[in-house]
Amino acid sequence: LLSLFTGGAFTRASIxxxxxxxxxxxxxxxxxxxxxxxxxxxxxxxxESGRKKINQYTRFLTIAITLVQAPGYLATTVAGVPxxxxxxxxFWWFSxxxxxxxxxxVIMWLGERITDKGxxxxxxxxxxxxxxxxxxxxxxxxxxxxxxxxxxxxxxxAFLLVIIGASVALVQALRKVPVQMAKMQTGGxxxxxxxxxxxxxxxxxxxxxxxxxxxxxxxxxxxxxxxxSETFQDNPALQSLADFNGLWYNVIFFVMIVVFTYFYTAxxxxxxxxxxxxxxxxxxxxxxxxxxxTADFLERVLSSITLPGSLMLAFIAILPAIVFSLxxxxxxxFSIFFGGTSLxxxxxxxxxxxxxxxxxxxSRHYDGLxxxxxxxxxxxxxxxxxxx
Numbered sequence: 001l002l003s004l005f006t007g008g009a010f011t012r013a014s015i016x017x018x019x020x021x022x023x024x025x026x027x028x029x030x031x032x033x034x035x036x037x038x039x040x041x042x043x044x045x046x047x048e049s050g051r052k053k054i055n056q057y058t059r060f061l062t063i064a065i066t067l068v069q070a071p072g073y074l075a076t077t078v079a080g081v082p083x084x085x086x087x088x089x090x091f092w093w094f095s096x097x098x099x100x101x102x103x104x105x106v107i108m109w110l111g112e113r114i115t116d117k118g119x120x121x122x123x124x125x126x127x128x129x130x131x132x133x134x135x136x137x138x139x140x141x142x143x144x145x146x147x148x149x150x151x152x153x154x155x156x157x158a159f160l161l162v163i164i165g166a167s168v169a170l171v172q173a174l175r176k177v178p179v180q181m182a183k184m185q186t187g188g189x190x191x192x193x194x195x196x197x198x199x200x201x202x203x204x205x206x207x208x209x210x211x212x213x214x215x216x217x218x219x220x221x222x223x224x225x226x227x228x229s230e231t232f233q234d235n236p237a238l239q240s241l242a243d244f245n246g247l248w249y250n251v252i253f254f255v256m257i258v259v260f261t262y263f264y265t266a267x268x269x270x271x272x273x274x275x276x277x278x279x280x281x282x283x284x285x286x287x288x289x290x291x292x293x294t295a296d297f298l299e300r301v302l303s304s305i306t307l308p309g310s311l312m313l314a315f316i317a318i319l320p321a322i323v324f325s326l327x328x329x330x331x332x333x334f335s336i337f338f339g340g341t342s343l344x345x346x347x348x349x350x351x352x353x354x355x356x357x358x359x360x361x362x363s364r365h366y367d368g369l370x371x372x373x374x375x376x377x378x379x380x381x382x383x384x385x386x387x388x
Contacts, residue, residue: 016103018069020126023108025218026061030054031267055112062108063101069225070100076228119360120353124210128349131342134333142334156329163319163339167347170312173205175305177298181283199283203302205309207269210348212260212310213317213341220253245321254314261310271298316344 034040043050074096078085085092107126114122143153179199223241226232240248275295284290288297319339329335336342 015099016107017073018066018100018104019130020104020107020111020123021218021221022065022069022104023058023062023111023123024214025065026058028215028218029061030058034267035263059105059108062104066101066104067097070097072225072228073100119356120349124345124349125353127214128346131346135337138331138333138337141331142329145330148330156334159328160338163316163343164347167316167339167343168351170206170309170316171209171344171348171351173309174202175205175301176200176202177301178286179278179283180286181281201274201285201298203269203298203305205305206261206313207302207306207309208261208264208313209352210341210345211264212257212313213344215260215264216253216256216317217341219256220249245325250318250321254318257314257317258310261313262306265302265306269302271295271302274298313344315339317341 030040034044040054043053046053071093074093078088108123111122111126114120114125116122142148142156177200179201181199220241223238227235227238227242232238240246241252243249272295275291275298278284278294279290285294285297288294316339320335320337320342321340323329323338324335329338
């Protein structure tokens with residue numbers, strides 16, 4: 001999976017072998033600190049200026065993590081491929097570590113530029129591209145496997161399409177909370193409430209997206225790194241946690257995804273803020289008092305839909321291990337795409353990017369109409385709502 005996240009660079013001893021994983025690990029640490037450290041919480045509440053400070057600290061932490069991971073990766077590579085390096089001198093170690101650190105920083109910079117200047121989340125897009133780069137080879141290996149057949153291969157493809165459909169449904173599923181605008185009083189009379197005053201708040205079943213899987217996977221890479229060193233390579237507990245198809249690995253992975261789903265949902269969806277926005281817009285949830293009761297209601301709804309969403313997300317994440325253990329695929333490299341991190345990241349990132357492209361095109365179209373004068377002078381609607 002580590003090779004999957006790096007587009008195969010990890011197993012090819014590429015200069016980009018560490019990929020974007022150090023940056024993801026740094027982001028996880030910073031977000032966890034945002035819960036426990038008041039100073040980080042204050043920066044998160046400062047808006048754009050706070051976001052810039054957090055990004056800067058994340059970059060520094062990325063460098064520190066890469067400086068720790070790079071020597072371990074190089075030591076494993078040198079030991080695993082005898083003769084690959086004729087004389088690993090001090091200068092060689094220094095230059096090799098420096099190259100790996102700089103390569104990770106280049107990928108991090110590229111991801112941030114895509115986010116700022118392009119469409120979609122740059123880091124997620126880079127991960128998705130790395131995953132897609134390994135898919136054709138995995139597909140060919142499964143097709144030419146000695147124990148496979150054309151019929152079995154077609155059944156696998158059909159099953160894969162079903163899993164893709166389920167993943168899309170999970171990403172797109174939402175709960176619509178109805179919202180109405182209070183009657184507006186003008187000139188001593190009440191304006192009647194029409195159809196335009198009705199709207200809804202879209203609460204996604206999986207509000208956290210693919211981030212819980214990325215967070216959990218980054219942490220589960222730690223036992224893998226430790227088992228590659230001579231000190232821990234014979235430790236049975238760490239060996240079981242480094243086995244992607246093992247029981248304990250998948251049990252812990254499952255639980256971590258559920259926990260991270262709640263954690264990420266809590267920091268990205270704020271019921272109190274939504275309740276305040278409704279109150280400022282003179283809107284309300286039918287049958288619920290404005291203010292704190294509305295926030296409590298939204299919190300309950302969010303909790304009720306997050307539980308099944310997190311369980312479904314975790315199940316799809318460990319599905320490749322189940323599929324391979326049951327012998328439903330012949331090549332392990334192909335089983336990775338039956339759900340799991342790879343499929344959910346691809347589906348989530350593609351759908352999110354398409355939505356952003358659609359929003360961008362609609363914005364450009366609207367701006368064009370405004371400039372051409374086709375919408376000039378058109379009266380604005382006195383009512384509005386919250387939609388997704």
